[in-house]
Amino acid sequence: MTVFVLVSGPFTGGWVWREVAARLRESGAGVYPVTLTGMGDQRRPAGPDTDLETHIEDVVRLVDEIDAPDVVVVGHDYGIHPVLGAADRRPERIARIVYLDAGMPQDGDPALAVVPDQAVRERLSHAGGQTADDWRILPPQRDEWQRWGSTEGIPADALARLDRLAAPQPSGTFTQPLRLSGAAAAIPATGVLCTANGTDIAMVELLVASGPPQYRALADPRVGFFEIATGHWPMLSRPDELAGVLLRAAAGEGHRVTAAPDERPAHLRPFLLDVPEQPRERVGRIDLHLPDADRPRPAVVFVHGGPVAPDLRPTPRDWPSYVGYGQYVASLGAVGVTLDHRLYGLADYARAAEDVAAAVGLVRADPRVDGERVALWFFSAGGLLSADWLAAPPPWLRCVAMTYPVLAPLPGWGVVDPRFRPAATVSSSGELPVVLTRVGLEHAAIAATVEEFLSAAGNCEADVEVVDVPLGHHGFETVDHTGQTRDAVDRAVRSVLGHLLG
Template sequence: MTAFMLVSGTYTGGWIWREVAARLRESGAEVHPVTLTGMGERRHLAGPDTDLETHIQDLVQLIDQVDAPDVVMAGHCYGIHPVLGAAARRPERIARIVYLDVGMPQDGDPALKLLPDQALRDRLLHPAEQAEDDWRITAPPLDEWQRLGSTAGIPADALERLARLAAPQPVGTLTQPLRLSEAVSELPTTGVLCTANGSSIAMVEALVGLGDPRLQALTDPRVSFFELDTGHWPMLSTPDELAGVLLRAAAGEGHRLAAAVREEPAHLRPFLMDVPERPRERVGRVDLYLPDADRPRPAVVFVHGGPIHPGMQPTPRDWPTFVGYGQYMASLGVVGVTLDHRLHDLADYGRAADDVAEAVELVRADPRVDAERVALWYFSAGGLLSADWLAAPPPWLRCVAATYPVLAPLPNWGLADSRFRPATAVRTAGQLPIVLTRVGLERAEIAVTVEEFLTAAEDCKANIEVVDVPHGHHGFETIDHTEGARHAVDRAVRTVVEHLRS
């Protein structure tokens, strides 16, 4: 018999698993929906010393009491931290760990590092600003639960119950570092990704394909994945489907990433067009592709996406896509500019924005560049960096382009209230020309942000041209070597050049 230990996230308790637990028991499984110390109906036990270690001990004691030979531990959101901590103490008892719509905490990480609520993270990172007796955090009101993740699919009565039964979260549970052992990394794991919250198997495969060493463990055959088409609380929105996924995970089923890992990563394959080679000049983190010219020429600054691990080689400006675009622009008499900005983590958007602004100033100060004719071109998750320029376009900015962009923060990115929201910023872009290249086979979680942007652009009558690649994938320039894809690149490039020269 398998025993499931279900551990919920911030502010909640074992009650949140009621429907999932019932369905698991109907299958014959032993189920333990856990209410951690100080949470749910045990809120009266919380105190200033309640921390992550308290919750780890809760789970260790429960593991010791369970007779079933196979224990599957499922951690949702914050719950994965005590799950991993307890598994590190009793690895021989754990058959599988299920990460339910949550990232991968590393040894030494506090839970606040993975919290999607940026405002809460900022508060906890500045403890000197808190009162001495402020040792717990009140749960958000009903209309703010989306700050913690997408509430898509939750029935109104269940969402009301979620807010009503929420308990304050002891600060120590979020700030105490998690300590792991090598034994935990050897345990079988399953990731359950909630697509409406911004996660998908396709996105994980893409991140692994970029070569981030932190993610290579996900290609281990002991690691499996499932998707649920719902928001961050599937135990409330899709309990039947979640119970089924947990049973299949316990049986070792699920999608494996190993088959998707190729010797040649997609982003390092050749550019889809043969373009003339042009001289490249490197200045710090910036590369300039220079046309033959006897006077200053317009420039296009290409901005890559991310997050990109700081140790990744080659860096984005040496990827075939950006080299190809830079050379293509130079062949048309425009200075092509690529750069490596420091978007290494989702918390780095501010730093990356500064890097882009610095690169733009360097380019505009170059005597070979017409400082009054510059365009910015964004790719993938770099699309969020367009927000500042859309919100208040300077007179020298002649065009903003975006290719398979993310144009609103995904729900689990913790940037909902940040300035990096192009779908809002476009409303003040005026008649700044915008060229958007949209791929027909876009990942669903990204396509939603593009549609949000286009709806806002239509409402404010923005000056936007959409270039469609009906059968194109995200990163199509090195994946889809078709005439349609080449035509789309050519059309987008020449449209941007026209705006620079007009």
């Protein structure tokens, strides 16, 4: 008999699984909905010392008490943190881990890093975690649950139950880092994606094919995926469907994302153009690709996307696509600049913006650079970093370029500071030229942000040139080596340089 251990997200307890648990039991499964310490069970009240470790021990203790060979642990939202902590300590007892609309926390990650409510994130960050007199986070009110995830599909009576039974969350459960030894790495896993909350299988496939390299682990044959067309709380909005998905996940079913086993990751494949080799110099976080020139030259600063794991090697400034762009503009008479910034997670945009600004300052101060003629070129999720520059363009910024950009936080990206929304700042860009390369085979959610930006740009008559690549994919410079894509890169580069050199 398969046994399910169900661990829910913040402010909730075992009660949130009532309908799902009933359906699973009707199928013959064993079911253990968990109410973690301090989350509503008066026999296990919380205190200032309640933290993630407390909740991990709750799950470990329950797993130890279960007399069954196949235990499937399900972690929803925050619940994936204690689930992974318990699986790391009892890997021999766990048959499968189910990520229910949850992130992929790694060793050292606190749950706070992905808390979507910005006010809570800032409060705990500024307080250093918690104080003796203020160690709990109150649950949202009825009209505030949306700040923690999409409420699409939740019936009124279920939403009222969520309001009535929600419990304060001990702050330490958010702020204490998750510690993993890697013992659970081989346990099969299933991702259940709630599409109304912003992620679907197509997005996963995009991440594996052309996104940050850490996502290639999702192509492991032991990993499967399901979609449910609902919001962030499917146990309330689609309990029957969720129960069926969990049974299928326990049986090893689910969509598999594939990647060629011996193929280099997309970000390490060759750049689509053969360009003359130019001198390259490393200074701190930046690399300068230098033209053959006897006087200061304009510069193009290439800003990578992400998030990118901090321990990933090579780092983005050494990826063939960025090196290719840097070398190409150098061959045409400008200084190409590639850089590494610290967009390690979705909550890191402010830090990444500081890194980009510091890199630009370093570039402009270099005697080989004409500091009054600089362009910034943003890629993929780095597109959000263009917002500050569009909001208040300095006179030396002669052009902003964007390639397959994300131009608004995607659904489910609640941790991203609202300041990073280019569609809201383009109205302040004045006469600043923007060169936007748009791919036709883009993920729908990303394409929607581009159209939002273009609509806003049209309303304020911003100077935007669109370079269309109808048959191009996200990351096309290393995956689509066609005449169309080569022409698009050449056109975009020469347009940017035209604004710098003209």
